[in-house]
Amino acid sequence: MTILSVDNAWNMLITHLFLLLFVGIRLGSCSHFKLSLIIKFKLLVLCNSFFHKTHALPIDTNFTLPSPLPNWPAGGDFATGEIDLGGLQVRQVTSFHRIWATDKGGPDDSGATFFEPSPIPDGFSMLGSYAQPNNRPLSGWVLVAKTDQSAQILTQPTNYSLIWSNDNSSGNPAFFWLPIPPDGYKSLGLVVTTSPEKPSPDKIRCVRSDFTADTEIDDWIWSQGINVYGLRPRIRGAGAQPVSVGTFVIQNDAVALSSLINKNPNYTSGRLSRSQMEAVFRAYAPYVYFHPDESYLPASVNCFFSNGALLYKKGEESNPVRVEPDGANLPRGGSGDGLYWLDLPAERGARDRVRVGDLPSAEAYVHFKPILGGTFTDIQVWLFYPFNGHAIAKVGLIKRLSLGRAGEHVGDWEHVTLRVSNFDGALHKVYFSQHSGGRWVDSRLLQFQSGNRFVWYASRNGHAGNYEEGLYLQGPGDGVGIRNDWARSDKVMDAGARFAVVAAEGVAEPAWLSYERKWGPTEKYDTAVEVRRVKKLLPGKLKKALEGLVKVIDEVFGKDGPTGPKVKNNWSGDE
Numbered sequence: 001m002t003i004l005s006v007d008n009a010w011n012m013l014i015t016h017l018f019l020l021l022f023v024g025i026r027l028g029s030c031s032h033f034k035l036s037l038i039i040k041f042k043l044l045v046l047c048n049s050f051f052h053k054t055h056a057l058p059i060d061t062n063f064t065l066p067s068p069l070p071n072w073p074a075g076g077d078f079a080t081g082e083i084d085l086g087g088l089q090v091r092q093v094t095s096f097h098r099i100w101a102t103d104k105g106g107p108d109d110s111g112a113t114f115f116e117p118s119p120i121p122d123g124f125s126m127l128g129s130y131a132q133p134n135n136r137p138l139s140g141w142v143l144v145a146k147t148d149q150s151a152q153i154l155t156q157p158t159n160y161s162l163i164w165s166n167d168n169s170s171g172n173p174a175f176f177w178l179p180i181p182p183d184g185y186k187s188l189g190l191v192v193t194t195s196p197e198k199p200s201p202d203k204i205r206c207v208r209s210d211f212t213a214d215t216e217i218d219d220w221i222w223s224q225g226i227n228v229y230g231l232r233p234r235i236r237g238a239g240a241q242p243v244s245v246g247t248f249v250i251q252n253d254a255v256a257l258s259s260l261i262n263k264n265p266n267y268t269s270g271r272l273s274r275s276q277m278e279a280v281f282r283a284y285a286p287y288v289y290f291h292p293d294e295s296y297l298p299a300s301v302n303c304f305f306s307n308g309a310l311l312y313k314k315g316e317e318s319n320p321v322r323v324e325p326d327g328a329n330l331p332r333g334g335s336g337d338g339l340y341w342l343d344l345p346a347e348r349g350a351r352d353r354v355r356v357g358d359l360p361s362a363e364a365y366v367h368f369k370p371i372l373g374g375t376f377t378d379i380q381v382w383l384f385y386p387f388n389g390h391a392i393a394k395v396g397l398i399k400r401l402s403l404g405r406a407g408e409h410v411g412d413w414e415h416v417t418l419r420v421s422n423f424d425g426a427l428h429k430v431y432f433s434q435h436s437g438g439r440w441v442d443s444r445l446l447q448f449q450s451g452n453r454f455v456w457y458a459s460r461n462g463h464a465g466n467y468e469e470g471l472y473l474q475g476p477g478d479g480v481g482i483r484n485d486w487a488r489s490d491k492v493m494d495a496g497a498r499f500a501v502v503a504a505e506g507v508a509e510p511a512w513l514s515y516e517r518k519w520g521p522t523e524k525y526d527t528a529v530e531v532r533r534v535k536k537l538l539p540g541k542l543k544k545a546l547e548g549l550v551k552v553i554d555e556v557f558g559k560d561g562p563t564g565p566k567v568k569n570n571w572s573g574d575e
Contacts, residue, residue: 128189
């Protein structure tokens, strides 16, 4: 792929235009019409070529966080640049040498680029190449490794197998090589060359099988006759040993690549001290922006309890118990048995006051857990809302249609997860929960303010998280769906100013965190009935469109009482 400098491209364009005009003058007016068409065609071709060749691709720039990383408190392996996996030392390399690129295929049809880590620290060896789509800034990493030679954990491949090459008639050849490991070893990545000659055996290292784990495909990188994906360990979650290497794979049954595994018996990697936890969270703590029309804001759990929250027991519904301010009288365990649930205060005035939340009291509840074999730390940030508001729909030209009580429920927990590298403490990506699901967002897409702190938008009424303002419809399509509205307003929470670390290695957990029953009662309304009431007000064509939202509302919001953070699958698993 040829990239011209802007100055050279302008000079080339001006030169060609001058020559075309000169030729036009020399030929005279007898062929004026025909020449005019030719010149116009040539100009279109030149302009297209000019803009194509001078257009800078996002991958041509490196992504960096807005502010330099701070000096983290010392302790353990955190942010030392190197992690010991039990006799195998690994480093995370974020600088690369470009090997081959294409400007076609992949996300946005912008192509992809394939790299080698460079420079590789002295004594370390490459485990595989790196690749990413061209439609985003260069922002990835791969691991390199070293070990005592006597340990025999790393070894050279015995040979290479050519698993793909392109049609090099274009003058842009590429060859993808799979290292063939000796018995008892596994390959973790591929080698890319622009020559049909096999790479040197010293180019890459294979890893002893007991230091490896199974992988699965991750994000799509590129396709042009083949499909290229990133790789991640198949087994993930808090305390899981497999380690992501950062390499890629060509999806092919014959190509099996492995990840690493942390065999360090001390397994101290990734376990931050209390001072490190607080420093890291303050460095990245989000600002939470609520919609200007949001009526149901977060509150602290203590505020919810202190203002009359009630604990109900099945069979004793007429005699609820007021929850103590710290939740000490809440029952523990029993997840899913339906025996207990929480609700708003019984008295109407107190009920109305509590349900709208209390932003000044709201706290961010923070959970630290090592992930990917201790090479990363996931920081879950939980917010509690006493009440989740009703669903609002868009149906054709009707932009905002209230759906009665549909979607309402007491007790709403939402969260984001920050994934931080334990090699240097850099923020890698953020997971935004959205009702029963969510999505990972790379740091490059985040909106930052006050240094490296990012913005978290909460949708109106439903509190689903997002990284930008806008509207997303959940539903059958064609302009019909449940609205998720994200917008900035003066209703904002500084999570770094009011937070509590409630769960991590060596942290005493609050009593309420072990309450595993419902944080709200099962709702009594019938979604179909609520929608039917609204449907009567619509013209004929829109009535049918609204019917498709009944199932969506119950899937998105549910009617069963919501559970607390510790009961959710992503508390101990991966997002």
